[in-house]
Every structure is written in structure tokens, then in C-alpha cells.
Amino acid sequence: MKFRVKAWSKTGRSRVGELELGSCPHTFETPALLLSTRKGLPHFISPQLLPSLPSPDSFLLQCNPLHFIEGIPFETVSRIGGLHDMLGLREYALAAAPRDSDVCIPESNSSNKFGASFETPSGRHLIKPIEYMKMISSTKPDLWTTLADEVPAWVSQKRNRTSVDRTVKWLDECIGQNVTGGAVFGSIVGGSSIEERQRCAQEIARRNVSGYWIGGFGLGESMEQRPALLHAVVTNLPEEKPRQIFGLSLPEEVLQGISAGVDLFDSTYIYDLTIGGLALTFPVNGTEPHPSDYQLNDNVSDFTKINLKATIYRKDESPILDSCNCYTCQNHTKAYINHLLNVHEMLAQTLLEIHNTHHYLALFRTIREAIKGDRFEEFKHKFIQGRREASVL
């Protein structure tokens, strides 16, 4: 793995970096979004449609090895040659973490000193470091995060302290397995305690890792608590190594993370929107006019996204967004997608996932340009103001 910071913001901690991973031929600019997958492939965009997504941004995928438990034996994954061969994605960069918010959810009450517990579609599983490393060595991702004991924001001080101790211990056990290939990111927890966050970051910073995975967010803390917690973590990490975070979904949350100095974002936001029949419509560069349907009520549009199941779109022959050049907006109308949703056709989700992915990647690109032009804090302020104003109308 190679990472270097290319541009710094003069105010705040946001930065633009360049990331190369494994044998993937692409160089990724950060801050970047990792596209979420189910068992390694997008939820609805079939492999032959992937090249229609923006390049190289769409070549960076998240993959959770726990998705394969009780689906395919890990020995079989090894025999096939690992994830890249199994998924037919040899030119893609795959980043593995055991956490996602819709399929493998940390079950902190059942975690113990031996391993982390997760609720999965095949039941609850206790994953020990040694088992986790077997998964990593057979899947061979380009980047992987160490096993963490993530806890929700409301746990006791004692439980929180324990989670930090365990996470550090498991990191040592994971690295100790000496699995070669793939960049290792050390996991940092600490819940909603500034001291524990600091302590954990300092411990992990001492270890020989290529980057950092900031876990434990998206588990009950409020948006107001987050900046201080992120600050406590990032200020204790070396500047030159990349930081990845899970669970910051909304644009406002992503902007918060970027302000704090996070480089890689992994969330199921696009999937959640897609299965809800929602399409992103917010202006990406902050200076575009808002979509002009101010009269619409909450069920239909909140000026950042539209609900294509709503009956007002039944005869709407315009694309989701006139200015969008994704496959969906270039070829289909809101009326058609509304119809597909009504008759329960899977094509609706495919078209929505394409558009939402396009749109969100465009936001990240705009953010990077703003940082390079040293306009990030201004951009962030305008963007958030714009969304607040639009929702007041």
C-alpha cells in the first residue's frame, strides 16, 4: 500500500491524499468513498454494468468476510484464489472490515474476552482473532482492519475501558498471525469517552500498521458529540497514514469526518436509500440551484432526495436529475422507475443504486476539489446551510 498527503487545508484538518492498494492498477484520491457490497459484489448493479460507474472512484470496494460464513467454506475461497478471483474483480481494490450496518451488526453484550460477537443472517457468531485471520488469509483483500470490540455510546465506563483493552489485544493477536499481503489498518474504539478514545489511539499509533480504522461510531452517539471524539482520536495519530471510518452516512456526517482529517468512508447509505426507493437529488457543488419542487411534502422530497414510490411521479417524464450523466438519468424517467417500484421489479433497485452511487461519488469529487482549492470549510458551511434553508421552506 502507498499513501501520501497531497494537499492540506490551511484551516481545519481536512486533506487530499493519494492511495494505491495491492495490485490494483488505479490510484485513488482521498477523501474517498468505499462502495458497500453484499458478498463482495454490489447489491443490485451486476458486474457487466460496473464499468458504467465513474472511474477510478468506483473501483474501491468494501467487503465484509463475515458475509461468507455458512455460505461458502473459506477453504473453497482459498482454492478459488481469494476474493479478486472469486468475484471476477481483478482490477478492483477490496477493503475488508467485519462490520456493516445492515447484515453484520456488532452484538457487544455477547462479545467476551475470546472474541467479538456479531448478529448475521446465519445467526449470532463469536469471531475470535484466529478465526478472523483465517478469513483474511483466504479472502486476500488489499486492505483489512483488525478485529475490534465495538460498543454502543451508552455503555458503562468499565465496559468501554474493557473494549479498548480487548481491541488492542486483538490487534496484536491479528498482526501476530503474520498473514502476508494486504495492508493492515489498526482498529480504534473508545465509545463516547474522550479519554478512552485518546488512550486507544495512542496505543494503536505505537503499533506497526499501515493505517487506522476508526470504529464504534454510528452506534448511538449524537452528531454533536462526534467532533470532540474524532478530534481526540485523530490528534493522536500520525499525519502521514490514512484514516478510515465506518458509519458516517449522511453528507453532513461525511463533512464532519473530513473536517476532522478522515480519508476513507465506508457506509451503507447508498444501499439504504436504494431499498427505500429514494434517489439523491441534492446539489453537489453547493452553488447549484435546488430542485424547484418546493411545494412537496415530507413523504415525497426533503430537497436532498426524492421518494420515487410517490404517486406524483407516475407521469413525470423527466429524469431524476437533468444534470446527472449516470446511466439511469440518461436513459430513464421518474415515471418508469415509479412503475418498476409499483410492480416490484428488481430493475428499480439496479437503476437507483447506479444513480445514487454516481451522485455520492460526485459529492466526494467536489469535496476533494474544494480542499485542493483551500475552500473546504467554506464549502462545508455553505452546503450545510443550503440544506437547512431548503428544509425550512
Add this chain to the structure above:
Amino acid sequence: MEIMTPFKFFRVVFSLSLQSPVDGKPMLLTPEESIQIQNRIGADIIMALDDVVKTTTKGPRIEEAMYRTLRWIDRDLCVKGLVERNLPGYAIGGLAGGEDKDSFWRVVAQCTASLPEDKPRYVMGVGYPLDIVVCSALGADMYDCVYPTRTARFGTALVPEGVLKLKHKAMADDIRPVDPTCECMVCKNYTRAYIHCLVTKDAMGSQLLSYHNLYYMLKLSRDLHSSIVRGQFPQFVCQFLQKMFPEGDVPEWVCNAMEVAGIDISSCCAPFPMSHDEHQTIYESKWVA
């Protein structure tokens, strides 16, 4: 692009009683409305409304259906303002309703024998690859069926040997492609083991198998066509049957149909073919190891 417009029929009055695909409520459709809608959505080929009865129905209901269908065609012709006596093509309907195979092929054979040679014959709702090969031998030209995609959603792949049930436990560590002879994107990139972990659980499983199954059906059509053009149709049929019935247990109905079609398949039939019932059991439980 061609769009064909099939409808599901239930009972008959002056118009057709259908079930709305959106909310399941009953709705009536007249022949005129049927043609209007098909024209408006821009279909290249449109179907006259027909009064469908089960092939197993006997008695005056059949005659009633025939005359009603003819009256409706007359109404459609008037609506379109056509004066032609010849229709551009013919559809053979009312099959694929679960009738036994013996009746099925006989009805197709009878229709293709009586319909003009120079117009396309479209067998609606067919079907299984074997049925398509037989109907093609009997002179049918066009088909439509939900089978390839529906069976894909249930985790079943179409292969030269018949079907492959990807849900089966044995697939979990089988690292071969679904069909080693297939050139499609799915067979070139994915293993049975990976698809096994997707099927019936994730939308992507349905997509990958649907893709392969459609590719399989399109290739079958292309192969049927080119074998006829090259004058090697009987050889193609034999190869097809040999792959699907390696023990020579070709079903009796297929043998009878091929005889009427004038195709010699004796090289792929075992000397003492099994009874119809014995064959059904093997065909349905067949999967490839």
C-alpha cells in the same frame, strides 16, 4: 427491439376478465382496447385477443371459443382499418397450462400442419429447452416464456445436461463454472460455489443466473437456426438429446413427435425406452454432479 405482449387469461365475457398485475383486482379488456394499448406502447408484433380454453376441454365450449376468437379478430381488423384477409403471423396459444406432453406436441403438430408455411408460427408460453427443440422440429418459429428467469430466481441454471440446482449443498465447494461449455460473462467469471452462496438470498444471485439462463436460451435459438441453415438439423437434435439423456432414456413423447416431424433420432434412443412415468421421475430429480 421487439416487444411482445402476452396476457394471462381467465374467464370470458364480451371482453376478457383479467387480473391487474399491479393490485390483483379484476379488470375487463375488450379486443379494441387490447389492440389500442399494444399500439400505444409501440409493440412491433401485436396479438389479437383470443378466447382461451384448456386443451383438455371437450365439447361445445371449444366451438364457442373458436367462433368468438374469429369474431374478435374481425373486430380487431375493423378497428385497425385493415382490409387484408391475410394475417402477418399466427400464435398457437392455450398450451403451457400443465397439459400432458402427449397432448401438447400433438396440438402443436396439428396447428403447424394447417397454418400457412410462409407465415411465422409463435407458440406462446413455451418453454423448456426440450419443448422448444421439439416444437421447432414440428415447424414452429417463435417462443416466449418466463421459465429461464423464473427458474433462475429459484437457483436453477439451464445447462446442456438439463438443469443444475445451485442451492444444493454439493455446490458449496464446487469451483467449476455453472456450464464449462458456456461463453457467457457468468460462466467465464464465477464458480458454482460463489453463486451457491448468493442464490435465493441475494438479488445478485438471481441476476447472475438469469443472465446465464437467457444466454443459454439465446444460444439454443441461434444453434437451432444455424443447424437448419446448414442442413444439419437432425444431427443437432441428436447431439442435444444425447447430452440431455446420456443413458438414451429419451421420453416417448419426444420420440413420437420427432417421428411425425420426420427427424431420425434412433441413434440417441436406448433400445427399450422406459414408460412415461419412469422417465418423469428421472427427469425431475436430475441434477448434475
